[in-house]
Amino acid sequence: MALTVPVITIDGPAASGKGTIAERVARELGFHYLDSGALYRLTAVAALRAKADFNDPAALEAVALGLAPEFRDSRVWLAGEDVSAAIRTEEAGVAASRVAAVPGVRKALFDLQRNAARAPGLVADGRDMGTVVFPEAPLKVFMTASAAVRAERRALQLEARGEKADREALRRDLEERDRRDRERATAPLVAAADARELDTSEMPIDEVVKKVLEWWRLAS
Numbered sequence: 001m002a003l004t005v006p007v008i009t010i011d012g013p014a015a016s017g018k019g020t021i022a023e024r025v026a027r028e029l030g031f032h033y034l035d036s037g038a039l040y041r042l043t044a045v046a047a048l049r050a051k052a053d054f055n056d057p058a059a060l061e062a063v064a065l066g067l068a069p070e071f072r073d074s075r076v077w078l079a080g081e082d083v084s085a086a087i088r089t090e091e092a093g094v095a096a097s098r099v100a101a102v103p104g105v106r107k108a109l110f111d112l113q114r115n116a117a118r119a120p121g122l123v124a125d126g127r128d129m130g131t132v133v134f135p136e137a138p139l140k141v142f143m144t145a146s147a148a149v150r151a152e153r154r155a156l157q158l159e160a161r162g163e164k165a166d167r168e169a170l171r172r173d174l175e176e177r178d179r180r181d182r183e184r185a186t187a188p189l190v191a192a193a194d195a196r197e198l199d200t201s202e203m204p205i206d207e208v209v210k211k212v213l214e215w216w217r218l219a220s
Ligand code: C5P
Pocket: 014, 015, 036, 037, 038, 040, 041, 093, 096, 097, 098, 100, 101, 125, 126, 127, 128, 129, 177, 181
């Protein structure tokens, strides 16, 4: 599968800062941005709404196949309901990691993700962007940060939205989600062999963006 437009992939564990960085890099380059995690979160929320059995892979696959999200005005809608806030909760993140372990769900979402590669280019963030969805990408980044830093970043995000944050609980949830993402048989969370790894625990956002743009200049 040859790519017709440039793609940068940014993978890594939950709350490692991938989303913020990927969005900023996309803006700097004038590229599109794919938040692949949102598709798994949407599948999870749709499955919860449909009261699907989370232990039944065929039921979850059917939900993913029927997924028809509408993206309007920076919000996302499912069957006429604005689910922008619902997909961002920690519960939706944990439920997303359960549906994401189902091979049929991943297959159902594959084309949606590939189709996001449109001119002039794409920055894609997720877990398997560099290993499975865009293995031909000329720049792959694998972003990490310590569990404590990631829990703190997620807590600050929640607090910025006016929500309460229990840092210990957040850290436990993130670690549970990462374990499930790393240990699953299909498309586990792992750095591609040719990915550049970046530990952002001690790095300010501007510096991380600069680093990725510098790598892009070298790779493109
Ligand atoms: O990135 P985000 O935290 O929104 O992702 C939610 C969940 O979706 C992850 O924990 C992971 O299980 C799943 N996911 C995935 N593959 C991707 C993106 C997200 O399995 N490319």
